[in-house]
Amino acid sequence: MIKIGDFNKLEVKRETSFGYFLDGKTSNSKDDILLHKRFIGHNKIELGDVVNAFIYIDSEGRRTATLIPPKGKVDEICYLKVVAHTKIGSFIDIGLPKDILVPFKAKTYDLEKGNRYLFNIYLDKTGRLAATTDIDSLLTTDHSYNIGDTVSGIVYGFQTNNSAMVCVDNKYAAVILANEYFTDLKHGDKLENLRVIKIYEDGKLGLTPRQERKNELDSLESQIIDYLKSNDGHMNFNDKSSPEDISKEFKSSKKNFKRALGVLMKKDYIYQNENGTYLK
Template identity: 75%
Template sequence: MIKIGDFNKLKVKRKADFGYFLDGKTNNTKDDILLHNRLLGKNNINIGDEVKAFIFKDSEDRIAATLIEPKAKVGEIAMLKVVAHTKIGSFIDIGLPKDILVPFKARTYDLEKGEKYPFYIYVDKSNRLAATTDIDTYLTTDHEYNVGDTVTGVVYGFQTNNSAMIVVNNKYAGVILHNEYFTELKPGQELNLKVIKIYEDGKLGLSPRQNRKEELDVLESSIMSYLEGNDGFMRFNDKSTPEEIYTVFNSSKKNFKRALGVLMKKNLIIQNSEGTYLK
């Protein structure tokens, strides 16, 4: 049986000027599968050879083959670029002659043309390749990561409490709690993350934050730069609201207060009720 959206080992049955026909595994030659010359890649083949061909439906809705490896196959999650928006949905580049459809009902967030997002590839009811951003149920928690490991993850949505849902290595489920990030995140955004917890179900608890010392060093520099650029004064101090600290310094109030404390111990700043001054 031919598997659409996957690699099949098929015998080269006959040749034509424009390509080859592969055995469609039926007794009807009408079911033979076209492998066009432009989809041979760097392969040289002959009648009788067995080839590993990727099977898909072409722009004329015919079963076709390619020896050029696509960017993903059915059952996989991959970062793929949005190339067009139409009345029936969006199209993404999977590395085939024909881009594949992301139906409106298969979109869980807005897609921007030219941007990449994680998509799950499947075969629709008409045996065409299609994709969805609803990847959550296709992720696994069967991993070998440990607390302290660093990983690369991609945002694919948000929980109702604004915790960010993350896919790691196009395969594993993770989450960044809402109090672990202080900048705006968006679907498709790639992040360097640290594993800070592994939940009972195996899901990865992640954080984009640096360790405390590195984070404070960066924040200390930001505070000093701000003061130096504003004639040695800022209206912010350890009594400022968390919201305005986050807006200006991209920091939690807790870390902001720690950084101010470090700078005062270094005898670089002083505070009063009006704000903070360079010494």
């Protein structure tokens, strides 16, 4: 049986001036699948060879083969670019001659042309490749990560409390709680150097983009000093400033900001009053 939207090991049955025909697995040569010479890539093939071909339905409804691997296959989470918006939905580049459709009903959030997002590739009712941003059904928690490990991930959604849902390695479910990040995150953002700080009972990874406390405080102290130096030794921020203002300017929690100010005052680098903070 031929798997549409996936790789199949098929015998090369016939050669023509424009390519080859692969065994269609029906014992009827009319069902053999065209492998156009444009889609052989750098491979060299001969009659009787068994090739690992990706099979899909082309724009004319025919089964078609390529030896050039696409950027994804059915039931696989892929990070792909949106290349067009139309009246029937959006199209994404999967590395095939024709881009594939993301129907309006298959979008769980707005897509911007030129940006990349995570998609679940599936077959529509006609057997053609299509995609959806709903990737939850393909996510797993069967990983081997431990607390303290560093991973990368892609944002694919947000919970009602603004915690960011993240996919690690295009397969593992993870979350960054709202109080763990201080920059604006968007769907499709690719995040590097995330630390595993918790593994939930269901196996989901708890992540943070923040450094370990000591390193984060050291970095924040330097950031505060640099800010003061670039503003004539004064800033309006102090330990009474609002968490929102601190987060916006320093990408830090108020708790850590106050700690950093305290350390700098103990080191006798700064002092503060009701008007702000000053370099000594």
